[in-house]
Amino acid sequence: MRTVVFSLMFCVIGAFGAQAQDAGIKGTISQQFDAFRADDFAQAFEFASPSLQQMFRTPDNFRAMVTQGYPMVWKPADVRFLELRESSGTYWQKVMITDDKGAVHVLEYRMLQTNEGWRINGVQILKEPAANV
Numbered sequence: 711m712r713t714v715v716f717s718l719m720f721c722v723i724g725a726f727g728a729q730a731q732d733a734g735i736k737g738t739i740s741q742q743f744d745a746f747r748a749d750d751f752a753q754a755f756e757f758a759s760p761s762l763q764q765m766f767r768t769p770d771n772f773r774a775m776v777t778q779g780y781p782m783v784w785k786p787a788d789v790r791f792l793e794l795r796e797s798s799g800t801y802w803q804k805v806m807i808t809d810d811k812g813a814v815h816v817l818e819y820r821m822l823q824t825n826e827g828w829r830i831n832g833v834q835i836l837k838e839p840a841a842n843v
Contacts, residue, residue, distance in 0.1 A: 735803050735821050736791050738828040746776070746784045759822045759831040780833060782809040783817070792816070804836070 738757055745754035751773040755763065758772065766772040777784055792804035801821040808814050815835060822831035 734828045735794060735801060735819075738821070738830065739791075739803060739805065739819055740789075742830060743783065743786065743789055746786075751776070757830055759829040760824065762829075762831065780817075780835075782807045782813070782815045783833075785810060787812070 742754050742757040745751070745757070752769040754776070755766070755769040755772045758766070762772075766775060786807045787810050788808040790806045792806055794801060794803050796802075801823075803819040803821060805817050805819060806814060807817060818834050818836055819830055820832040820834075822829050
């Protein structure tokens, strides 16, 4: 009986941990989108991992990379979270973004858990927008 109770407790704790992790990851990405929508690149830069912050050094450099390389994340028309997956200890959050022209983009966010919470450690574009005919 005790074993069953402990097993159930671990299942419940594991489920809550996974939900909290999922919420934390989505929260970080959502907050960065909010900062982009407000043109607050200093705040958006705070959601980047320490290694990305070191690579780009300043919010202005970060702004240039985002607006030139990932324009769909800057003031998107719609953002939808798809699946979260884990691979070899790394978490990847898939996000579908509709840009201001109606094109759909699928991106995958590489996430890193730090002492300050979840941070974005890279983004890759998985699907190019469909051609408008």
